[in-house]
Amino acid sequence: MKYEGIVKAIFIERPNRFIALCKVNQEICKVHVKNTGRCAELLIKGVTVYLQESEDPKRKTKYSLIAVEKGNRLINMDSQAPNEVVEEALASGKLKLPGMEEGLTFIKREVTYDASRFDFYVETYEKKGFVEVKGVTLEQDGYVMFPDAPTERGLRHVEELIKAKQEGYECYVVFVIQMKDVLYFKPHVERQKAFAEALKRADKLGVRLLAYDCLVTPDTLELDHSVQVQLEEV
Secondary structure (H helix, E strand, O other): OEOOOEEEEEEEEEEEOOEEEEEEOOEEEEEEEOOOOOOOOOOOOOOEEEEEEOOOOOOOOOEEEEEEEEOOEEEEOOOOHHHHHHHHHHHHOOOOOOOOOOOOOEEEEEEEEOOEEEEEEEEOOOOEEEEEEEEEOEEEOOEEEEOOOOOHHHHHHHHHHHHHHHOOOEEEEEEEEOOOOOOOEEEOOOOOHHHHHHHHHHHHOOOEEEEEEEEEEOOEEEEEEEOOEOOOOO
């Protein structure tokens, strides 16, 4: 995916989860944060960030926060972006789902199943499945984790993917790592043990857990290579 109107800025502070203050060309601007997670390890005063300028004159904020530099690493933190890059990769065939390698014949976003709405419903000529996408921005010592804050919604998604798998659907959780050059992915046990345990249970019952890193520039994001999912510590 490609962003238009990207500008470089300096992060100052985040008064609440929706708004940040950034310095753009020596002017302090209110910026919309497109990620309601904590992101405390990313949004540190003085770091370089990349903003997308809006062309809508009616918007309360002129910019949206898209990416942030963490040392030598550029991390996209747009929470809407993972679904976009997964849809692109599914449609192009770059992302081949295990068990559905013969190729998808139908892809639909935002499909309700039981009490959840999964990100994608997919079909081949013979199989049907659900795909839930989770964006990953939390990195520590080269490995990445999810979630960065407890997520009851995410936990419910995993539990209902297990149910759908038992009813005959192919089911997947795709962790989109919004950065490059990481060692492996693992659930954040310390932040939400119940989610980590649910992932391990889902894996044993046939839900496929996939993780992919991304090629990131200030104005692009593209799904790239498969990354190892490590569950042993759960």
